Amino acid sequence: MAETLTPTVLTLKDIAREAGVSLATVDRVLHNRPGVRPDTVRRVKDAIARNSFQPHVAAAELARGRARRFAFVMPSGPNPFMQQIEAYLGEMAAWLSARRLAVELVAADVFEPAALAASLEALSGDYDGIAVVALDHPSVRAAINDLVDAGAKVVTLVSDVPSSRRHHYVGIDNIAAGRTAGALVGRLVGQRSGKVAIVAGSQGLRDHAERIFGFNQVMGSEFPDLSVLPVLEGRDDDDRSEQLLARLLGKHPDIVGLYNVGAGTQGVAKALNDKASGAAGRDKQVVFVGHDVTALTRRLLLQGVMDAAISQNPGHEARAAVRVLLALARGEPILSEQEKIRIDIVMRDNLP
Amino acid sequence: MAETLTPTVLTLKDIAREAGVSLATVDRVLHNRPGVRPDTVRRVKDAIARNSFQPHVAAAELARGRARRFAFVMPSGPNPFMQQIEAYLGEMAAWLSARRLAVELVAADVFEPAALAASLEALSGDYDGIAVVALDHPSVRAAINDLVDAGAKVVTLVSDVPSSRRHHYVGIDNIAAGRTAGALVGRLVGQRSGKVAIVAGSQGLRDHAERIFGFNQVMGSEFPDLSVLPVLEGRDDDDRSEQLLARLLGKHPDIVGLYNVGAGTQGVAKALNDKASGAAGRDKQVVFVGHDVTALTRRLLLQGVMDAAISQNPGHEARAAVRVLLALARGEPILSEQEKIRIDIVMRDNLP
DNA sequence: CATCAAATGAGTTGCGTACCTCAAAACACC
DNA sequence: GGTGTTTTGAGGTACGCAACTCATTTGATG
Known part of the structure; x- marks a missing residue:
């Protein structure tokens, strides 16, 4: 009658015991820290896979200590659609602060490649993730790649730069x-x-x-x-x-x-x-x-x-961008079906 | 240039200091525990409001100890749409277990009021939240109300029972x-x-x-x-x-x-x-x-x-139901715009 | 076999909250 | 002033993980 979708859950300690190693070694494997023999790495990973172990996100988040910082680089002009996205980000304030996520809006001249690239470069190092309404131009592409190389997670928003190494595109086809x-x-x-x-x-x-x-x-x-x-x-x-x-x-x-x-x-x-x-x-x-x-x-x-x-639903885009950045930062898989932005046909009778 | 959407964040300890009381008292107020003078309650709530304090969800989740259990009561027949919802719930398995959420599927004869009501009653006490594809019938309504009275969070899925005291309806108009x-x-x-x-x-x-x-x-x-x-x-x-x-x-x-x-x-x-x-x-x-x-x-x-x-997007319904139950269980506000199920017009060229 | 580096174990601390106990203080009432 | 009740403070433990230290073991090398 009742079918369970989620098996019993183990902790890191259990995995350590299963693999016959100590907690410290499991930790090293889990975070790609050096100093573990390839053979041991395999044993630990086996134990993780065998038990389909997932770190408890709440515990991981708590243990991190510092909050994550995300930047949203948006066009500086008075574009109604962009303003809607910003408004929906504002509505998430409580949700964000309950998770200790800091989101900052950065206005940039999105239509001027050099200016946009400069704005992006300026963010390097300060943020864990960056969402950008990007112009598809070589210098912008380079700036995005630099951010990625510096370790930041980058998603393009509304407008894509497919040739860059951005991690994800949030927008429609x-x-x-x-x-x-x-x-x-x-x-x-x-x-x-x-x-x-x-x-x-x-x-x-x-x-x-x-x-x-x-x-x-x-x-x-x-x-x-x-x-x-x-x-x-x-x-x-x-x-x-x-x-x-x-x-x-x-x-x-x-x-x-x-x-x-x-x-x-x-x-x-x-x-x-x-x-x-x-x-x-x-x-x-x-x-x-x-x-x-x-x-x-x-x-x-x-x-x-x-x-x-x-x-294209601006609220969905705002939330999807945040969720994708968060999932990327945590190393979680992305629920692609959820984050995909759909093309909505809106007529009078299905006005949202 | 950069506008921050999320102010600096305090902890319970800060609130206690702000309000001039101890941590224990703040805790009592926060969880509506007895034994606090009305005047003191006000002082604490003031401090919380003044600093727009939000408990850290990760910490709260971790401190709870036990996992949350949700039940999805779905029609037992071979309905393709319902099967899609179940499939999407299955896709969430990793997401769920990383949050230590247990979701169970319960098959029920949704078209038989008495049977459905009985299935619902049987769940009482065992679950923190219940999503149900409900038939609108007095005995089902009563069963839902009983669950709510027993402290469970209840959402109706796809088909609503507006006269019941369910907390939320996930589905279209x-x-x-x-x-x-x-x-x-x-x-x-x-x-x-x-x-x-x-x-x-x-x-x-x-x-x-x-x-x-x-x-x-x-x-x-x-x-x-x-x-x-x-x-x-x-x-x-x-x-x-x-x-x-x-x-x-x-x-x-x-x-x-x-x-x-x-x-x-x-x-x-x-x-x-x-x-x-x-x-x-x-x-x-x-x-x-x-x-x-x-x-x-x-x-x-x-x-x-x-x-x-x-x-109506079955994946969205599945995820929205889970998120709404979770938000209700945590006492968080619901992002209503996010959880609203839209009426999608799908033609050949915008097939998802 | 001695030496040294690499690998591992054992342990600690802290994150912010929930939940609990026990003692002390404040208060009400006669 | 004494009694009893209510309110409050202080403190502890636990949750699961990240990140760290330091000692110890293992293995390779000369």
């Missing part, structure tokens, strides 16, 4: 996100044929470029009746996005779909609305898919102006 | 899930008009009834061109679902949408496919929305037979 957006636009447009507009921050940003790539992939292969217009680069700015899009909407009356890759949502919605006054509710005729659930996109979804938002 | 399904079917059907079929396990199951309720809500208010046919009760059985649906598809050639509320997915897909042979790809013309990502639904999504799956 942006190509898949773009594909999802494409599938949604195509499916929601339905039988109609026409043109599809894309508004992005810049095609130079890795995540935006990847999303556009995925979007086009799906549009090209699955929705031949829809033609994708050249990407508008709104630089995540409301006014600029609005102007560009307004002009495009004027030029192409047959636009049936719109994918907003980054921020600047306010401007995009405004452009749609303005057109609406002339063309009787165009905002609700154009299928509009964007990213992230913010106060604004939430409102637009409820109003029916936006049809779907592709979202 | 099924009405919202049904609404989401409705919105998806309606939107994906597009301009077409026609009929929509619903296959459910039974309308007697709370979660199924709630989903149907939400589905109809949306269909009625937003998609007047679609008419919903009476619910087919397939009892989560493949053969039965197939037969019922096949007959319905034959009778109504104008079915354009299908909502499968529970299991029996294999049969539903088969009925769609069979019709397809006669009517040239009907499986891809009928918008098919169902629940949960399993090996089967994953395949159907990739084949284009299913258009979307409403999913």
